[in-house]
Amino acid sequence: MTDTPATAGPDLAAAAELLGDDTSRFRHDYLQVRGLRVEFDGFVAVRDVDLTVTQGDLRFLIGPNGAGKTTLIDAVTGLVRGTGSATFGRTELLGRSTHRIARAGVGRTFQTASVFSELTVLQNLDIAAGARRRPLSLLRARRAVPEAVERALETVGLTAQRDLPAGILAHGQKQWLEIGMLLVQDAHLLLLDEPVAGMTHEERDETGELLRRIGSQRVVVVVEHDMEFLRSFADSVTVMHQGRVLAEGTVAEVQNDPAVVEVYLGAPATATPPTPGTAAQDGPDPDRERRDAPALEGESA
Numbered sequence: 001m002t003d004t005p006a007t008a009g010p011d012l013a014a015a016a017e018l019l020g021d022d023t024s025r026f027r028h029d030y031l032q033v034r035g036l037r038v039e040f041d042g043f044v045a046v047r048d049v050d051l052t053v054t055q056g057d058l059r060f061l062i063g064p065n066g067a068g069k070t071t072l073i074d075a076v077t078g079l080v081r082g083t084g085s086a087t088f089g090r091t092e093l094l095g096r097s098t099h100r101i102a103r104a105g106v107g108r109t110f111q112t113a114s115v116f117s118e119l120t121v122l123q124n125l126d127i128a129a130g131a132r133r134r135p136l137s138l139l140r141a142r143r144a145v146p147e148a149v150e151r152a153l154e155t156v157g158l159t160a161q162r163d164l165p166a167g168i169l170a171h172g173q174k175q176w177l178e179i180g181m182l183l184v185q186d187a188h189l190l191l192l193d194e195p196v197a198g199m200t201h202e203e204r205d206e207t208g209e210l211l212r213r214i215g216s217q218r219v220v221v222v223v224e225h226d227m228e229f230l231r232s233f234a235d236s237v238t239v240m241h242q243g244r245v246l247a248e249g250t251v252a253e254v255q256n257d258p259a260v261v262e263v264y265l266g267a268p269a270t271a272t273p274p275t276p277g278t279a280a281q282d283g284p285d286p287d288r289e290r291r292d293a294p295a296l297e298g299e300s301a
């Protein structure tokens with residue numbers, strides 16, 4: 001946050017207004033994944049995954065590195081081929097193109113924000129909003145900023161930065177811009193891949209509040225490694241390990257689940273508790289997943 005103007009952060013009142021659209025065609029839709037399987041040249045990255053996420057249930061998807069979290073999102077959004085079923089509303093998403101999945105109201109962010117750096121914040125939002133417009137009408141100058149774009153700017157707290165090139169935004173602001181782009185695209189299932197990675201504490205809290213608001217009206221799945229952020233904002237948690245769902249429940253439930261403790265800490269919960277964040281001496285050889293797993297207790301990774 002050195003060369004960018006200070007921001008007041010997301011505007012929660014604007015978020016409430018923007019999200020208070022209870023005439024939405026997506027109002028009762030939810031994500032339902034059944035028997036999802038993704039293979040890469042014979043390596044099974046995701047297997048037998050069942051997942052149901054509804055509106056008002058801010059779901060965090062956690063698990064050690066390589067657990068299959070991003071691959072799950074990739075399959076739901078059409079970036080990789082999966083078998084089984086993944087529906088949002090009445091739409092089967094598997095087997096559809098990324099474009100058609102987006103049209104079904106499904107949007108995602110990536111670990112690295114993918115905004116057009118040379119274009120302004122406003123232009124980025126305008127392009128996202130215009131995803132359904134014809135190319136010629138996109139080129140035509142318009143007199144006013146569309147209301148949805150204006151509201152999204154306020155919602156994600158970037159009104160003061162609207163005319164700045166997106167490339168000079170702080171990391172957190174780029175993530176907010178991406179979320180704004182999903183809102184103007186009318187995404188009602190938002191899949192966010194590590195949205196607070198690299199953010200300051202303040203930005204994380206602002207992002208958490210924003211996600212809560214969005215999650216009360218839309219279906220939101222957050223892939224995260226930041227346990228402090230999870231404890232503050234998750235309504236529910238799905239834990240993945242080696243491509244499967246290992247556990248699911250409230251933060252307290254998964255934190256106290258022996259299988260989860262074992263995966264994260266490297267020892268059965270009933271054994272002498274290891275030092276948080278380290279593998280147990282007597283446990284199996286720590287593999288890559290375990291070494292990289294953040295501590296479930298204490299400070300975030």
Ligand SMILES: Nc1ncnc2c1ncn2[C@@H]1O[C@H](COP(=O)(O)OP(=O)(O)OP(=O)(O)O)[C@@H](O)[C@H]1O
Binds near residue numbers: 063071
């Ligand atoms: N395109 C690919 N080709 C081959 N293997 C892949 C591909 N994408 C992912 N994998 C493998 O699938 C497994 C799951 O990876 P994935 O990125 O989904 O894990 P993750 O839980 O998101 O991990 P992280 O927290 O590190 O992002 C890993 O073993 C990874 O190496």
